[in-house]
């Protein structure tokens with residue numbers, strides 16, 4: 001008997017030691033997993049750095065040319081730029097890219113959203129003999145581009161699932177026999193990977209020497225490391241294999257060095273000339289607002305923000321997490337007097353197109369969309385992009401918010417953040433490649449009340465830091481911040497989870513907040529220094545602890561959904577022992593109001609600008625397929641406002657031949673009525689208007 005007791009006692013001891021060991025093993029395995037992940041990343045980075053060094057050492061056949069030098073086509077290019085595209089000067093890198101394409105090189109272009117990538121392939125497409133093929137991922141994007149080109153009188157068409165038989169026949173004839181007028185053909189990647197018929201026509205076009213250029217827009221879709229991988233993009237490598245002598249240009253706004261390497265490999269363009277421009281968008285003001293846990297309050301705030309800051313129907317986008325949320329938010333905004341439509345992937349193509357058109361023509365003010373709305377949307381005068389909840393990564397946020405201000409004018413990117421939104425996203429992305437890591441990067445961006453928002457983008461894209469110039473909330477904030485010592489609160493959270501895990505229980509973030517509050521009531525007396533935290537601050541602390549790996553998320557599928565639970569992370573022990581002080585940054589009061597952006601933005605339209613704006617809308621409604629911004633860009637309106645041309649000849653010098661031929665008489669009529677006709681009212685009026693000072697925040701423009 002006694003012997004049995006001794007054995008049982010030892011058995012218990014061994015079992016408890018085993019339990020202890022298993023915990024340690026679990027922690028070590030977690031650490032191992034993280035280290036493996038980091039190891040893989042570092043290896044990839046090393047590989048990239050070696051390859052790019054090798055390529056630059058061992059590729060004398062790609063001479064380092066001066067792409068901004070003189071070329072035989074200079075005058076032709078300048079003439080087309082100004083007279084056809086109505087663009088008065090190049091933006092950074094555009095000229096160099098166009099020259100390298102005109103020289104027949106393959107080119108990789110990384111240029112920020114709105115930087116002007118389209119011109120880089122559209123201009124050579126117009127000048128080179130033959131047809132340019134453009135691969136683009138979305139129907140809406142293709143439609144935008146084709147309509148824009150048609151407005152400039154450039155023969156462009158698209159071949160997609162919506163193309164009618166007659167146009168399809170016309171396109172196939174143009175490819176096969178060189179009949180009809182076709183300069184630029186847009187297709188979705190599925191056409192390349194799925195339509196044998198199309199590929200055979202394209203081959204015929206190539207054999208006849210009529211395929212002049214291949215452009216892959218939104219090229220990051222090729223890489224599964226990018227934020228918007230599309231399987232059909234993977235097959236685009238075939239284009240270089242089939243048409244090795246045709247220059248290829250791949251363009252994207254966002255590509256980390258890993259994605260760049262991937263693109264070069266997948267598209268088979270190892271000798272491509274690479275142009276990388278800054279990711280900085282100096283005209284965008286970034287801010288994060290605290291989001292209320294009450295849905296209606298959030299909508300009230302968004303509605304107030306729109307109607308107070310943008311009372312003149314200025315265009316904007318509100319991004320939502322789910323389709324249902326989109327519909328709800330659009331309805332509620334309409335209920336508050338804002339003309340808003342929703343847009344998501346569940347709608348049929350016709351309905352989506354209708355919504356897109358209304359907005360593009362500024363007939364509705366806001367599109368409330370899911371991620372389905374927008375890659376590369378070409379509306380240049382989007383003044384604000386609001387995120388109703390956080391995006392799934394810094395890259396996605398950069399891309400989505402980057403739809404604001406593509407015309408270079410001051411615009412605003414606002415993100416409504418609540419820590420409780422993190423698990424909503426994490427349960428959607430945890431199975432993706434680096435999904436959680438990416439989400440935690442944007443959560444870090446949102447949680448920060450001190451760091452420059454712009455700086456976070458530079459860090460993410462591995463670029464040297466540039467001045468923010470007071471264009472983010474954290475850089476201009478006058479709110480007093482204080483650091484709360486949350487070491488004791490952290491101990492409570494960790495011990496709570498430890499207890500729960502011992503009892504095989506789990507808690508979601510919100511359940512953990514409730515449990516914390518109950519426990520706090522009973523144990524607060526133990527530490528007379530620890531301050532009481534508000535509910536939002538507890539949520540913020542838990543997310544901070546997840547980001548710092550004291551805690552971590554675990555996921556479980558149910559029949560209807562995936563639940564995200566908060567459990568102990570690899571670094572829970574030092575936190576429990578209070579060895580690592582934990583600080584939580586808190587703001588003394590909520591939102592800040594005065595900032596430089598607001599005064600920059602308050603650049604009211606002059607009467608003349610308002611009239612020209614009305615005129616472009618009228619012309620747009622008269623000609624079904626032309627957008628107001630294709631008639632005159634906001635930049636061109638400002639130019640006319642400054643120079644007040646009153647003759648066709650003067651006008652042509654400002655906006656080029658094609659637009660003057662098309663809209664010159666309408667414009668001159670407006671100019672004359674507003675300036676009291678006068679050439680003679682001239683100089684005085686001109687000076688006055690120039691002095692009004694147009695606020696352009698451009699990156700690097702060249703003459």
Ligand SMILES: Nc1ncnc2c1ncn2[C@@H]1O[C@H](COP(=O)(O)OP(=O)(O)OP(=O)(O)O)[C@@H](O)[C@H]1O
Pocket residue numbers: 087088089090091094111112113114115116117118119252253375376377378380402403406407633635
């Ligand atoms: N040199 C220029 N001067 C003035 N405006 C320009 C110039 N180049 C392009 N633009 C205008 O800038 C806007 C954005 O250009 P574009 O659509 O080519 O951007 P993008 O780089 O393709 O952006 P995204 O990544 O969002 O697709 C357009 O309205 C275009 O007409």
Ligand SMILES: [Mg+2]
Pocket residue numbers: 117118217376
């Ligand atoms: Mg584009």
